[in-house]
Amino acid sequence: MRVCVVGCGAVGSLFAANLAQLDDVEVWAYDLAQEHVDAINRDGLRLSGAGDVVGRVRATSIPRSLPPCDFGIVATKAMHTSAAIAATAHVFAEGCVASVQNGVGNEEAIAEHVERVIRGTTFPAGKLLEPGHAQWDVRGDTTLGPFEPRPAPLQEIEQLADACSRGGMPTDAVADARGPQWRKLIFNAATNPVGALTGLTHGRVCEQADLRRFVTALVDEGKAVAAAQRIELGEDPEDLIDHAAKPAVAYDHKASMLQDVEARRATEIDYLNGGIVRFGDEHRVPTPLNRAIWALVKGLEQSW
């Protein structure tokens, strides 16, 4: 089996390095950062933290150097999905492509260029430490399922999930992967921008009773949009929020969007709150608070 990870940042590196542990999987990585690509080709792709592995991965920043692949795993930031998949789509003419990105709308962008698409949600997290070396902060599960408008066959999804699991990234193949995706979306859209706009860590947001109620109001709008699409969320996003507020879990965690804002990097707000608004409009569910948050974070980006 040949897999190409498209966008080899922190999350892409977790998939690439772990899959490369398997004898029956050949792993390629497409990334624009030439230093990172060179380091991977020279020394392998190294993970440290929650797991210490070095994977033999072939990396390139040139799309035409990629061989035809059975699977793609897109792991870019959401705003780069279109450009990344447009550049690499020829590689997946016979293959299936999964998104393991944040937010909603990535599969739609992939499906503009690829026939068989996999909807994915992943919880493992980390950060790039230096070229060729990523820190693995959090272990967690991944869920893969067909992207309904342009679905990959379930058998192939199972094949990819099996490889990920054997490589050390526990992954489920399911018939409807929208639940986990929307649960994570609703959690992220209710917590990330509140941290980004106030500068508060997750735990401190939850301590301000007024602000915590506001987070719930954002969650409720997301739940209504999910319900209108008949999506079963499974576990309540509220429980994730309370769990994360515990001192031992993520009390002191600065939301990734707050880190983006502090570094003046573009955020994924269009695919988080912007995504909830877009799907809300499609299903005639009002989302005034998510709309407000979307506009505020866009405004924040415009102030730089």
Added chain:
Amino acid sequence: MRTCVVGAGSIGSLLAAHLATVTDVVVLTRRAEHARALNAEGLRVSGRHDFTARVTAAADARDLPEFDLGIIATKAGGVEHAAETLSGHFSGATIMTVQNGLGAEEIVQAHGDWPLVSAVTFMSGTKHSDTHVEYILDTPTWLGPYGATPFERVQEIARLLVDSGLKAEALPDLLPAQWSKLIFNATVNGVAALTGLRHDEHFAAENDPGDLGHLVHDLVDEGKRVAAAAGVELHDDPWEMNVLATKRGSAHYPSMLEDIDSRRPTEVELINGALVREAARSGVEAPLHAAIYRLVRGKEASYS
């Protein structure tokens, strides 16, 4: 005729310097060195006007001579303390408030039975030092009677302001103007404080779905519903005030953003907070202003 200006921030300084060209002016400051500097150097105005006024200043109310007109020009949060220091004295004076938000008059009323004049001001300035203020926007100050104060008294004060070179207008009922400014302020200051944007063209942009102008418009509409429920007819449409101000091209630096940038407490409690409380009193919902209020309070909490 003698005027006492309490609080020498940018608005207080602009009022004191101009009025000093037509009446005796004493300034009550918070800091003793501020009073000493004013006594030694006078008060310089640059920008729209260019002159240096001679004023008498004191940091202790016991050092103040009797006066005919007292203008409380502190931030909204300073009114209580200002009224306390005047309490029991200056029985011949009329007291005027020029704060943002609502409720300054009630606070003053609780400390004495002076005739009261309400005012809202749209002029703006930047203080460059204790003795130098730049006059930036020469937009008017509106005055109206509060309680049983005769309208003639209000007209006299408005004339005095005009004679001193400022723009002013006496209105028989100030509430419509006060509410127009309240809604305008709650919207523009709140959005600026959270996005870091000065009051520029983004506030009027309504082209793309994520544009900030949509949120600004929604906040104004919500404010108008609160005004209507409170039985107030607005003097000016806050949305038109917003569009007009952004077209001037000067990108005003809203005071709440200034406060956030210097990590000072903001006036959000008396601006957005006042609007949210008025909504509750009239039995209407104000979820967007409540969201702005909570987020700005969260931002203040992030200082420590």
